[in-house]
Amino acid sequence: MSDYAAAPAQPIVQGLITIVTPQTGLPFPAFSGTGVSSIVRTPPGSPFSGNAAGDYLLMLDEGLPGDVALDLIFGRSFLTVRGSFTNVVHFGTSIDQKSISYVASTAPGVFVASPVPGIGSNVVRVVLTASSTGLATDPVGSDGNGCEIVIWRGNAGPDSYSTNLTGPLFAPVMI
Amino acid sequence: MPDYAAAPIQPIVEGVVTFPGGPGTQPFFDGKGVSAITRAPGFLFGAYILTLDVGLPGNAGAVPFAPSGPPPLFAPDPDVRTMVTPISTGSPPASFVQSIGVSYIPSALSGVGAPQIEIAITEAVFTLFDPAGGFQIIVWRGLGGGPVA
Numbered sequence: 001m002s003d004y005a006a007a008p009a010q011p012i013v014q015g016l017i018t019i020v021t022p023q024t025g026l027p028f029p030a031f032s033g034t035g036v037s038s039i040v041r042t043p044p045g046s047p048f049s050g051n052a053a054g055d056y057l058l059m060l061d062e063g064l065p066g067d068v069a070l071d072l073i074f075g076r077s078f079l080t081v082r083g084s085f086t087n088v089v090h091f092g093t094s095i096d097q098k099s100i101s102y103v104a105s106t107a108p109g110v111f112v113a114s115p116v117p118g119i120g121s122n123v124v125r126v127v128l129t130a131s132s133t134g135l136a137t138d139p140v141g142s143d144g145n146g147c148e149i150v151i152w153r154g155n156a157g158p159d160s161y162s163t164n165l166t167g168p169l170f171a172p173v174m175i
Numbered sequence: 176m177p178d179y180a181a182a183p184i185q186p187i188v189e190g191v192v193t194f195p196g197g198p199g200t201q202p203f204f205d206g207k208g209v210s211a212i213t214r215a216p217g218f219l220f221g222a223y224i225l226t227l228d229v230g231l232p233g234n235a236g237a238v239p240f241a242p243s244g245p246p247p248l249f250a251p252d253p254d255v256r257t258m259v260t261p262i263s264t265g266s267p268p269a270s271f272v273q274s275i276g277v278s279y280i281p282s283a284l285s286g287v288g289a290p291q292i293e294i295a296i297t298e299a300v301f302t303l304f305d306p307a308g309g310f311q312i313i314v315w316r317g318l319g320g321g322p323v324a
Contacts, residue, residue, distance in 0.1 A: 011182040011183065011184050012182050013182050014182040014183075014184050014256055014315070014317040014320070015182075015253075015317065015320060015323075016253045016256075016317075030322060030323065031322070031323040032253045032320065032321060032322045032323065033182070033253070033254075033317055033320040033321075033323075034182040034183075034317070034318075034319050034320030035182040035320075036323055037323060038323060039323060078258045080256070080257050080258060080259065080275070080277050081274075081275070081276060081277075082276065082277055082278055082279075083276025083277060083278040083293070083295050084276070085278075087276070088301065089274075089276070089295055089297055089301050089302075089303060090215060090218060090222050090295055090303065091215070091222065091276050091278045091293050091294075091295040092274060092276040092295040092297055092301065092303070093274050093275075093276040093295075094274065094301065095274065096273050096274040131273075132301070144276070145278065148255075148256045148257065148277075149256075150182075150184065150256050150258075150315065150317075151182075
């Protein structure tokens, strides 16, 4: 049998983001899974413009299982919003824009927009938006029922390099 | 080389859903882990119920409930991850999908978990519809870990 597992990608984060509403106080995001040590709402201020909802910073584990030193080009991920029974669409969600970005924390509570050379990204920012309102939105209530996330480290082979493939069909014109 | 495979996940479903007769007709699943696909009762477009295989590789019991005990801190089935990717058609290619919602339908039997997955796909203005090119689906079971706040 042929081995098609030729594009190794190592899962480093998998979990479910939910919004917990305590009996007293404001709703806060929570994460259940592996690879993340904490989750907070994105704070306001440069270079971050936090939202009251739908905008989160996920701190990756310092050691295994999360220790990714994640280089931007190696991040592979997906986000899936769980549908809500109370949405106007049967088991649907009003969150139709999802994005992920790789940032870094150089000290507790300090975030920079880009991965730090030599360290990589140790923080992942997730933004969920409903285009109907144009606002970042928590996946809770009629808007959704949590958000699943998986992050892989791509290019997980023994060598990390890129090259331009050329061949008879794609060889550049020689002059 | 470090082993970064620190967040183990097991693929339990992989396949493609298409509409051989066109949108609005019987959906068809081609892949592994699903024994049946139907439309959600009362809906002609865009809402599908996938029934997982009783045994491996779908093993519906592999998608467990959250730990019991009121009040529930997390939504049910914290350990399942689903990716749905529409397939485009036309030129330029487009799927016209606006939103995708995934839900897990629990079994009435205790400890069985969710043997069915419901998917809701909408087009513009959030109207349920069938993407003409169909969609890909992968379902994983996440392993280990726990709540972090």
